[in-house]
Every structure is written in C-alpha cells, then in structure tokens.
Amino acid sequence: xxxxxxxxxxxxxxxxxxxxxxxxxxxxxxxxxxxxxxxxxxxxxxxxxxxxxxxxxxxxxxxxxxxxxxxxxxxxxxxxxxxxxxxxxxxxxxxxxxxxxxxxxxxxxxxxxxxxxxxxxxxxxxxxxxxxxxxxxxxxxxxxxxxxxxxxxxxxxxxxxxxxxxxxxxxxxxxxxxxxxxxxxxxxxxxxxxxxxxxxxxxxxxxxxxxxxxxxxxxxxxxxxxxxxxxxxxxxxxxxxxxxxxxxxxxxxxxxxxxxxxxxxxxxxxxxxxxxxxxxxxxxxxxxxxx
Numbered sequence: 125x126x127x128x129x130x131x132x133x134x135x136x137x138x139x140x141x142x143x144x145x146x147x148x149x150x151x152x153x154x155x156x157x158x159x160x161x162x163x164x165x166x167x168x169x170x171x172x173x174x175x176x177x178x179x180x181x182x183x184x185x186x187x188x189x190x191x192x193x194x195x196x197x198x199x200x201x202x203x204x205x206x207x208x209x210x211x212x213x214x215x216x217x218x219x220x221x222x223x224x225x226x227x228x229x230x231x232x233x234x235x236x237x238x239x240x241x242x243x244x245x246x247x248x249x250x251x252x253x254x255x256x257x258x259x260x261x262x263x264x265x266x267x268x269x270x271x272x273x274x275x276x277x278x279x280x281x282x283x284x285x286x287x288x289x290x291x292x293x294x295x296x297x298x299x300x301x302x303x304x305x306x307x308x309x310x311x312x313x314x315x316x317x318x319x320x321x322x323x324x325x326x327x328x329x330x331x332x333x334x335x336x337x338x339x340x341x342x343x344x345x346x347x348x349x350x351x352x353x354x355x356x357x358x359x360x361x362x363x364x365x366x367x368x369x370x371x372x373x374x375x376x377x378x379x380x381x382x383x384x385x386x387x388x389x390x391x392x393x394x395x396x397x398x399x400x401x402x403x404x405x406x407x408x409x410x411x412x413x414x415x
Contacts, residue, residue, distance in 0.1 A: 146415040149176045153408030158205050159332040159352055159359070160394065162402045166333040168352075171203045188222040196239075207245035207351025214239030214252075227265075233258040245351040248297050250280035266311040276301045276327070296345040296363040301327030315378035323370040329394065331402070332361045339364055342397045368394040382414040 151174040158170045180194035198212040218235035237254040256274040263269065280297035307321035331339060332349045335358065340346075345363035352359050369392070376386035392404040 143181065145180045145182065147178050147180075148413050148415070150174070150411045151408045153406060156405045157402060158202070158208070160329060160402055160404065161331060161333045162338060162400055163333065166337065167402075168204075170205045172200060174198065174200045188225075190220045192216075192218045192220065194218075205352045207243070207349075208248075209244045210241050210248075212239050212241045228262050230259060230261040233260070243351065245349075246281070247347065247349075248280055248351060250278060250297065253277045253279075268309050270305075270307045270309070272305045274303050274305075276303070296330050296347045296361045299328040299330070299363070301325055301329075303327075317376045319372075319374040319376070321370075321372050321374075323368075323372075325366075325368045325370070327366065328363060329366040329368075330361045330363055331396075332359045334358070335360050337362070338400055339396075342400075364396050366394050366396055368392055376412075384412045386410045386412070 152171070153174075154169060154171050156169040157167050159166055159168065161167045176196060176198040178194055178196040180192055182190055182192050184190045193215075194217075195215045196213075198210075200208070200210050200212075202208050214237065216235060216237040218233055221232045222229050223232070224230070233256075235254075235256045235258075237252075237256075239252040239254075241248070241250060241252060243249055254274055254276045256272055258270060258272040260270045261268060276299075278297065278299045278301075303323055303325040305321060305323040307319060309317055309319045312318050328344070332352050333339065337360075339362040343362035343364055347361050349359045349361035370390055372388060372390035374386055374388040376384055378384045386409070388406075388408045388410065390404075390406040392406070394402050394404070396402075
C-alpha cells in the first residue's frame with residue numbers, strides 16, 4: 125500500500141486531488157480450463173476471486189473533449205492454482221472526443237494502459253502494455269454499441285523461468301496480441317442492462333500441459349510451469365500462436381446510484397496451428413461500487 129500511495133502522488137499532484145472518482149469491483153468466478161489445454165487429462169477447472177480499486181480524474185478542457193487519467197490496484201486469488209495468484213499496479217490515460225451534441229452523438233476514444241503484475245510464481249512477473257482505440261454510439265434510448273481495437277504486449281522476466289532442457293527456448297510469457305471487440309448494450313428494463321459482445325484475438329498464448337503434448341512440435345518456447353495446481357507434479361508451459369473467438373453475455377442490475385451487481389458468461393474457442401483447438405468457459409458474479 126505504501127508503494128501505491130507513492131504512485132498516486134506521482135500520478136495525481138496534491139493540488140489536483142479534489143473531485144477524484146473512485147470505484148471498485150469484486151468478482152467471484154470459475155474457469156473450466158485454467159491451463160488452456162487440449163487433452164482431457166491436462167484440463168482442470170478452478171475458482172477465483174478478483175478485487176480491483178481504481179482512482180481517476182477527468183479533465184474537460186473544452187466541450188466534447190476530455191482526458192481521463194486513472195490508477196488502479198488489483199488482486200486475484202485462485203483456489204488450487206495458487207501460483208497464478210497475483211497483485212497488480214498500473215495506470216492509464218484515455219482521450220475522449222465526442223462528435224456533435226446530445227446523447228446520440230458518437231464518441232471516439234484513444235487510450236494507453238500500463239500494468240505491472242506480481243505473481244506468486246516469479247517467472248510470470250512482468251508488465252502488460254495495452255493501446256486501444258474505440259467508437260461508441262447510442263442508436264436508440266435503450267441501445268448503444270461499442271467497437272474497440274487494441275494492441276497488447278506482455279513482458280516477463282524469463283531469467284526466472286526453468287527451461288524444459290538446456291537448449292530449449294524458455295521465452296514463454298513474453299507475448300504480443302491484437303484484438304477487435306464489438307458489443308451491444310440494451311436496457312431491458314429500468315436499471316437492468318443486457319450486454320452481448322464478440323471478440324476476435326490473434327497473437328500468442330501460453331498453454332500448460334504434461335510433457336509430450338501435441339504442442340511440442342509447434343511451440344515457440346517451453347518452460348517448466350509450477351503455477352497451475354498443487355496436485356500437478358510437473359507441468360510444461362508452451363508458447364503457441366493462437367487465433368481465438370469469444371462470445372460473452374452480461375446481465376447487470378443497478379442497486380442504486382453508485383452500486384450494481386452482475387453475472388457474466390464467456391465462451392472462448394482458440395485455434396492453434398495444426399488444427400488444434402481448445403475451449404474455455406468463464407462464469408463470474410460481480411459487485412461494482414462507485415464512491
């Protein structure tokens with residue numbers, strides 16, 4: 125917390141601390157394929173909890189143009205895969221431009237995000253950088269749409285990773301990805317919103333399995349992975365090229381001006397070189413508050 129306080133002071137000068145926006149999220153969920161594996165013997169599910177705190181300030185230099193500066197602190201914990209437990213600290217800046225006046229005027233956004241993630245298993249420690257551009261438009265009073273494109277770069281200290289064997293490349297958790305997301309948000313009734321979204325993502329991902337899996341001939345990197353589960357004696361993390369399609373459904377209910385609850389389901393289908401496919405189902409319950 126001391127580091128976070130110093131970070132906030134650097135990000136928000138003392139004379140700008142008035143009118144800060146503070147919000148937080150708490151999630152509980154389950155992931156039916158934590159390892160991103162293909163074979164049944166390598167697939168296992170796990171439960172997790174996530175908590176995030178964000179502090180931000182919005183500057184409006186002129187009507188229709190604004191800049192949002194944010195810092196955030198996050199924690200994620202898994203029930204069995206405790207090596208994936210992490211703390212994160214980061215910040216973001218977003219430029220927002222509204223074209224025209226009124227609720228139906230489209231908005232364009234450009235943003236940059238940097239996040240340092242500290243895992244229990246040190247080989248995964250590193251930075252996550254994300255650059256995005258988006259478009260949002262309200263079509264009718266109850267319906268709006270959002271399209272976002274993003275480039276993501278993850279870096280890790282692979283000197284802390286253990287190679288599968290002496291000459292094997294162990295650069296597993298340094299990854300680059302590009303994605304596009306389209307979403308529709310519909311107010312099904314007062315204070316209740318249904319959101320449908322689709323995401324296409326292309327780039328790299330890590331998949332952890334027992335040694336000798338189908339990933340061996342196509343993997344770009346290999347390293348021993350002790351993060352996934354307490355009962356897994358020896359797993360190997362493989363870096364592979366992936367194209368994935370994700371569909372998600374979210375139902376959110378407002379409990380008042382500053383609080384809401386929600387449920388989200390996501391289905392992800394990932395395709396790897398050689399017609400290898402794995403699927404991931406994520407289900408989460410969320411509580412969101414604004415202070």
